Amino acid sequence: MIKKERSIPLKLQKVEALARRLPVSHPKRALIEQELYNRRSGYRGEQSINYYLTFLPEKEYYILHSLRLPNHVGTFFQIDTMLISPYFITIIEVKNHGGTIRFDAKFNQLIQTHSNGNMKAYEDPISQVMRHQSQLKIWLQNNKFTGIPIHPLVVISNPSTIIETTGNSNHFKQIIHRTYLTFKMKELEKLYKVERFTKKEMTRLAKKLIKQHVPEKYNILHHFNIRPEEILTGVHCPKCSFLPMTRCYGKWICPSCKYSSKKAYEDSIMDYTFLLRTTITNKQFCDFLEVTSRTVATKLLRSMNLPHSGNTKGRVYYLEMQ
Ligand SMILES: [Zn+2]
Structure with a gap:
């Protein structure tokens, strides 16, 4: 068993x-x-x-x-x-x-x-x-x-x-x-x-x-001596990993394999967690996913039902590591 x-x-x-x-x-x-x-x-x-x-x-x-x-x-x-x-x-x-x-x-x-x-x-x-x-x-x-x-x-x-x-x-x-x-x-x-x-x-x-059981802590950027600025931003394609997907009418579309999804950003949020940190603000969300509208970012962050602290403007969301 x-x-x-x-x-x-x-x-x-x-x-x-x-x-x-x-x-x-x-x-x-x-x-x-x-x-x-x-x-x-x-x-x-x-x-x-x-x-x-x-x-x-x-x-x-x-x-x-x-x-x-x-x-x-x-x-x-x-x-x-x-x-x-x-x-x-x-x-x-x-x-x-x-x-x-x-x-x-x-x-x-x-x-x-x-x-x-x-x-x-x-x-x-x-x-x-x-x-x-x-x-x-x-x-x-x-x-x-x-x-x-x-x-x-x-x-x-x-x-x-x-x-x-x-x-x-x-x-x-x-x-x-x-x-x-x-x-x-x-x-x-x-x-x-x-x-x-x-x-x-x-x-x-x-x-x-x-x-x-204690999962291992591993700061990968630190381990390989790579700076956060060296990391590519944008939403990657969950099907073929192409980066970046383009956003059009509320969906992300992959220019390479044509896959489209409203939820494609969720995998990229996981990348953010794996590479950078387990908290995210509206600004960090916009910067990492290359989302230009703060309103869109707020809507997407809220739809993820994440635990959070702080008021609307300085709100910090807590991302769970799987
Ligand atoms: Zn693709």
């Missing part, structure tokens, strides 16, 4: 907004496009394991995706997917590296070799998931759940990836291709036979995890 769905990561949504609104000739264009490619492929990789999870007995497992929990030293740890059964907890780190990947037991690193021979080193995902395991163990103790075994797994989501290893390590058996996930869970069920949880406790744990 899915207790927490996998949502589109906020970081990915922010990179998408930035990629849409960075001029074609901007010096950081290639960097942002690479970032977008990496984040999209990472997300696709995570999504691709959903299919294999559907084979797990629905009543036996609680599934929680994309958890970010506070740890005992005041920072956070992130778990791609957590499976809670009455017998044990599995935490899954999903990796979508293509080509050939080699796990090196001696230096605890992951080396990826592309088909063109280019090589790249990454932090070892086994060490990463084991670090999450020890943080989760303390988290569970601090939240009065004791004695529950946690089994870490690294799932390689790209089916054509060739996995190699160097040296010997007991931890290598934690690495699996996504197609093996269901069988691996069957193996683990044989390994962990002591019932540790009642259904009630499983539900209590799932609720607690969801309650303590």
Whole structure:
């Protein structure tokens, strides 16, 4: 049973907004496009394991995706997917590296070799998931759940990836291709036979995890050292991302794909939230969406039923981050 769905990561949504609104000739264009490619492929990789999870007995497992929990030293740890059964907890780190990947037991690193021979080193995902395991163990103790075994797994989501290893390590058996996930869970069920949880406790744990989940704060312009003035304004086309749409008789029309909508501006308001801030005034609305009439802006802002403060003139509207 899915207790927490996998949502589109906020970081990915922010990179998408930035990629849409960075001029074609901007010096950081290639960097942002690479970032977008990496984040999209990472997300696709995570999504691709959903299919294999559907084979797990629905009543036996609680599934929680994309958890970010506070740890005992005041920072956070992130778990791609957590499976809670009455017998044990599995935490899954999903990796979508293509080509050939080699796990090196001696230096605890992951080396990826592309088909063109280019090589790249990454932090070892086994060490990463084991670090999450020890943080989760303390988290569970601090939240009065004791004695529950946690089994870490690294799932390689790209089916054509060739996995190699160097040296010997007991931890290598934690690495699996996504197609093996269901069988691996069957193996683990044989390994962990002591019932540790009642259904009630499983539900209590799932609720607690969801309650303590903290979405990551990420100021993307700050991260890439891009000034707000460098961002393109106007309403973008929700269908083809063309910027700017033209406004005509209360509708926005896309000059590129001809899509038209009265509500096209709502997606652009989301971009504003992703890139700039979560409050908006009438003037900021006019500037960002290139709306020339303050009356039109007021009408549109009111139609969004946003919480607000201040009087009519200096009113500040609060935009919710999804
Ligand atoms: Zn369009």
